[in-house]
Amino acid sequence: MTSAMAGQRGPETRSDCWVEVRPAGGQPTLHVESRVAALYGDSIRTVVGETLRRLGADDLSIAVEDAGALPYVIMARVEAAVKRLRPELSAEALPEQTIHRSPTPRHRLRRSRLYLPGNTPKFFVNAGLHGPDAVILDLEDSVAPDEKDAARLLVRNALRAVDFYGAEVLVRVNAGPAGLEDVRALAAHGVHAFVLPKVETADEVRAAAQVVDALSPAHLIPILESARGVFNALAIASASERVAALAIGLEDYTADVGAARTPEGRESLWARSQVVNAARAAGIQPLASVYADVDDLDGMRRFAAEARAFGFDGVACLHPRQVGAAHHGFQPTPDEVERARRIVAALDEALALGRGVAAVDGKMVDAPVAERARRVLRLAEAAS
Amino acid sequence: MTALIENAAGRRVPAEVNGRPATPYQGVAGFRPQGRKAAPPVRSCAEFPADGDKRAPSLVEALRRAGLRDGMTLGSHHHFRDGDRLMVQVFAAAAELGVRGLVWQPSATFSCHEPLLAYVESGVIHHIEGSLNGPLGRYASRGQMPGLGVLRSHGGRYRAIQDGDVRVDIAIIAAPAADAFGNCSGVLGPAACGPLGFALADAQYAEHVIAVTDTLVPFPCVPWHIPGNLVDQVVVADQVGDPARIVSGTTQLTRSPDRLLIAELAARFVRDAGLLRPGCSFQAGAGGTSLAFTAYLAEMMRAGNITARFIRGGSTRILVELLEAGLADYLLDGQAFDLDGVRSLRDHPDRHLATSPFTSYNYHGKGNFASLLDFTVLGATEVDLDFNANVVTHSDGWLLHGIGGWQDALFAGCTILTVPSFRDRVPVIRDRVTTLCGPGELIDVVVTERGIAINPRRPDLIEALRGSRLPVRGLAEIKAEVDAICGGPPQAPRLGAKTVAAVTWVDGTVLDAVWQVAEE
Structure with missing residues (x-):
C-alpha cells in the first residue's frame, strides 16, 4: 500500500477531518489545510506531529484537510490512517483523559x-x-x-x-x-x-x-x-x-x-x-x-x-x-405522584410501628407496592 | 494611508473615511450631532407631467435623464434580499452610459450582488458603502475594494443621510408594484416583499428618485408604501425580483438541536425574568435561533394566555398566528420574511403596520420604537467577557455580515444575544471581540447552549433569576469550558496593516475598524 486515508472531507463535513499518510520519499512532510487555520493552525500541526511521534510513525508524510475537528478527533483520524497503512502497529496515541467517570448504579434512571x-x-x-x-x-x-x-x-x-x-x-x-x-x-x-x-x-x-x-x-x-x-x-x-x-x-x-x-x-x-x-x-x-x-x-x-x-x-x-x-x-401524572406519596408515607409509618403492611384508600400496601410508588416518585423528581 | 486614532472604546479607528473627516466614538451617548438636517432640492409640480405619467422608456434613459455622471452615489433598498434582480441591471445600465467611479449606498447586500464585483473591478463602481455580506465582504477583507467600506446600522444609515454624511444622488427604488405616478406598494405583484421602509430615507432625501417595477397598475397603487409625490421617474422592467428568494414560502423551524436548545433557554429566561407579561412588547428576527425562540415564546403565551401589546417583526407565520389568535394586539413590521407576513400586512391593515428605519431606529427621530421594547433577541458572531459584541466579522477576521438593525435594537429594555459558545472550533466568546459593533453596556444577557450569562450591570435581572432552575453562569466560566474543549485558546489571526472598513455607531462616530485579512 502506498498511502492510507481516514476521516471525512467535503463541503458538508463539519467537526471532522480527513487524513492521508504515505511513506516519505525523503524528509517527511506535514501539510495542513484547515477552515480554522487562522485560529488553530499551529495547534493542529502540533497535535498531528505529536500523534505521529507517539505512534512511532513520524517517518511518514501526512496531509490533513480539517473542518474544525477537535484535537481528540484529529488524533483518532491520524491513528486510523497510520494503522491502515501499518496494521501491525500496536502503539496507541491516547488523548489526555480529561473526563473521569465514576461507575453508575445498576438501577440508575434510564428513561x-x-x-x-x-x-x-x-x-x-x-x-x-x-x-x-x-x-x-x-x-x-x-x-x-x-x-x-x-x-x-x-x-x-x-x-x-x-x-x-x-x-x-x-x-x-x-x-x-x-x-x-x-x-x-x-x-x-x-x-x-x-x-x-x-x-x-x-x-x-x-x-x-x-x-x-x-x-x-x-x-x-x-x-x-x-x-x-x-x-x-x-x-x-x-x-x-x-x-x-x-x-x-x-x-x-x-x-x-x-x-x-x-x-x-x-x-x-x-x-x-x-x-x-x-x-x-x-x-x-x-x-x-x-x-x-x-x-x-x-x-x-x-x-x-x-x-x-x-x-x-x-x-x-x-x-x-x-x-x-x-x-x-415517562412523567407520572399529578394524581399518581400524590397517591405514591401517600403510599410511601403509610408504609414508612407502618414499618415504624413494626408492621409490614398498611392500607391506603382501603387497599393493602406492602413492600412491592411501595417500591412501585418509590419508582413513581423518582420519575417525578427526575422530570421536575 | 489615513491616520488612526484611539476612540473611547480603546479601538484604533481611521481619522478620515473616504475623504471625509470622521469623529471617533465617544461612548454610547457621548456624541450629539448638531446643526440642521440635509434636505433634497426644491422641486415643483410644474416640472412634472400634469397627467401624472412619469414613465421613462428604459433604465438607461432614466439614468441619463437623472443626470448620472462620474462619482455619483446611488442608493437602494434591500427588501428583495437575496432575490434582488434590479441592481445588477442598474449598474449594467450605468456601464452602458460609460460612467465611472460610482458609490453604491445599499441598505444591505446579499450574495445575489456578487456580479457587481465585476463593476468594482472595471471601475464603474468605486466602492460600496453599506453592509458587505458574503462574497462582497470577502472581497473587501482581501483589501481588493478601493475606498473604505462604511458599515452603518439601518437607523445609522437614515441618520447619515439626514446629517449629510451621505448624499444620495440617485435613489433606485425597486417596487413590487407601482403606478405611473410613482406610488410604490410592497404587497402587490409577483415580487411582493412586505413594507418598503428601507427605501424611505432615499425617497425623501435623494437628489433624484427612480422607481422601478415589473408590475405597473393604474393610479392609485395602494397601499402606497412610498408616495409617488417623492418620485421623479418610473421605469417598467421585466423582472425586478426573484420571488422565491425574496420571501420563503413558509417559514421552517430549525432542526438543529443546539439552536433549539439555545432558543428554549432564551424563552425560559424571558419567562423566569418576569419579562413575558400581559401588555409586553418584543422583537425577534428570522434567524434560525430567533425564529425558534419566537416559537417557544408563542407556546408560553398560548399556555399562559398572555397577550403582547405589540411585536416587532420581520414578520413570519409564527407572529401572524399570534396576531390572528389575539395574542398580539399589533405587529409593527420593518420587513416580511415569509408569504404569511406579506399576506397579513395586506389583510390586517389596522393591526399589522409597516414601519421604517425612521419610526423604529433613527437616531435623529424624536424617540424611536426599538427602545420601547421590553426585550429583544439578537444574534452575534462574537461576544467578549465585557459583553461587547460583534456582528460583522468572524473570529478569523473575515468580514461577512452587515449590521442591519442590530445596533439600533440594542436599545431595548432587555437585550438578549443568542449565540452558540463555539461553532466548529471557532470560538464565539472571546477575551476581546475582533470587531466592536455593540458596546457591552447595552447587552444584558448572553444565552448559549452551555449556560446563560447575565451582565453584572443588570443586578435586577440577576436578582430576578435567583432560584430559577436555568443554568446561569459567568461568561468567563463558559469561555474556560469552551477553550478546554477546543484545545486551548485560539492563536491571534494574522491581520494585515490595512483597514478595509469602518464600523460606525448609531450617532455616526467611528466605533471600530475592520482590518484586511492576511491569507496564507
Missing part, C-alpha cells in the same frame, strides 16, 4: 438513551447538553463496515476527552467476536455500560462479562433482536450481575419472525411482554426500542407513555429533540 453514530464526531460534544439519561456511542449499525476501525478509535478518544455531562455513557459494540474486540479496546476508557446487540444466548453475555471483568466495572445491556433471543430472555437477563437492563430491537425482531411492523405493534406484543417479564424476573430494567419519526414529537410522547404503561423503564432516541418528549412520556 432516554440517545444514539450517536460512532463515526460522526460533530454530534458528540453537545449531546449531553440535551439532557438524556444516557448516550449510546454506536459502533454497530450506524457505522459502515469499512469504517469500523476508525469508529472504534474515535469512540475511544471521545470516551476520554468528551464531557457528556450528567448522561450515562454507553457504547453499543458490534455483534459477535468483533464486539468482544470492541469491548476489550474500550473498557478501560470510561464506559458506564456496553450495549450488546443481537444477543441470543446467555453465553454471549457471559463472554462479554469475562472481558469486562479484568478491565472495568461497566454494566451490560443486551438487546434482543430475534425470536431465539426473546425466547432466551430470562437466561440472558440473569446471565451476569453485570446485566443492568434488557432491551428489545424491533426492526430486526419483526424481520426475524416474518411479521410486518405496524404502528400498533401487535406483531411484537409477545416479545415486548416477554422482555418486560424476563427483566423484572431478573430484577433489572426492561427498555423499549426507538420511535423512528424524529419530527413527530407528539408521537414520541405517546410512544414513551405507552412504553411506560407497558412496564418499560426507558426508550431510545435517534435525535436530541426526542429526549424531552421521551421524558415527558
